[in-house]
Amino acid sequence: MWGSNQVGLGASNTEPCKIPEQRKISVPHWQRSAKFFWLSEIMILLTRKAEFSSAHFYWNPDWSEEENVRVFGKCANRQGHGHNYTLEVTVAGEIDAVSGFVVDLKRLKEIMEREVVSVYDHRHLNFEVPEFAEMIPTTENLALAIWRRLEGKMENGRLHRVRVYEMPDLFADFYGEGA
Numbered sequence: 001m002w003g004s005n006q007v008g009l010g011a012s013n014t015e016p017c018k019i020p021e022q023r024k025i026s027v028p029h030w031q032r033s034a035k036f037f038w039l040s041e042i043m044i045l046l047t048r049k050a051e052f053s054s055a056h057f058y059w060n061p062d063w064s065e066e067e068n069v070r071v072f073g074k075c076a077n078r079q080g081h082g083h084n085y086t087l088e089v090t091v092a093g094e095i096d097a098v099s100g101f102v103v104d105l106k107r108l109k110e111i112m113e114r115e116v117v118s119v120y121d122h123r124h125l126n127f128e129v130p131e132f133a134e135m136i137p138t139t140e141n142l143a144l145a146i147w148r149r150l151e152g153k154m155e156n157g158r159l160h161r162v163r164v165y166e167m168p169d170l171f172a173d174f175y176g177e178g179a
């Protein structure tokens with residue numbers, strides 16, 4: 001990336017690494033600002049994890065009991081069962097020139113705790129979390145619901161991805177509506 005100016009200035013120079021001082025000074029303003037603009041476009045993805053344990057069951061009230069059992073199997077047991085979920089929240093942003101951070105990790109943790117973990121942890125999702133009164137609490141729907149809880153809450157950076165693991169070998173990703 002640092003070579004871009006050198007190529008532009010020293011294209012006719014057979015030794016591009018030895019750009020004369022006077023030519024360095026003559027870099028036009030637009031070219032310098034273009035370089036800084038390009039640098040400011042660098043995006044970093046930063047991910048923070050959190051864990052919560054919740055109970056759920058799968059049930060579609062529009063179906064008969066037989067149909068629910070046929071589709072959802074043991075997951076349709078209305079007493080519910082538990083999972084230890086892992087949540088990953090990925091934020092996209094530029095690296096702050098002063099702090100070196102994309103986001104304040106402590107604040108991100110607090111937001112995840114306040115908006116998601118404190119609401120979902122040690123709860124029966126079907127009965128105690130409002131969005132799952134109408135939506136089956138599958139891993140996919142958890143990713144969607146958690147995105148909606150976090151959207152607009154980021155203080156720095158942009159919410160990029162919500163990943164929810166129900167088990168280490170099963171996870172769902174959501175990148176936002178329309179993504």
Ligand code: NI
Pocket residue numbers: 056075081082083
């Ligand atoms: Ni389950």
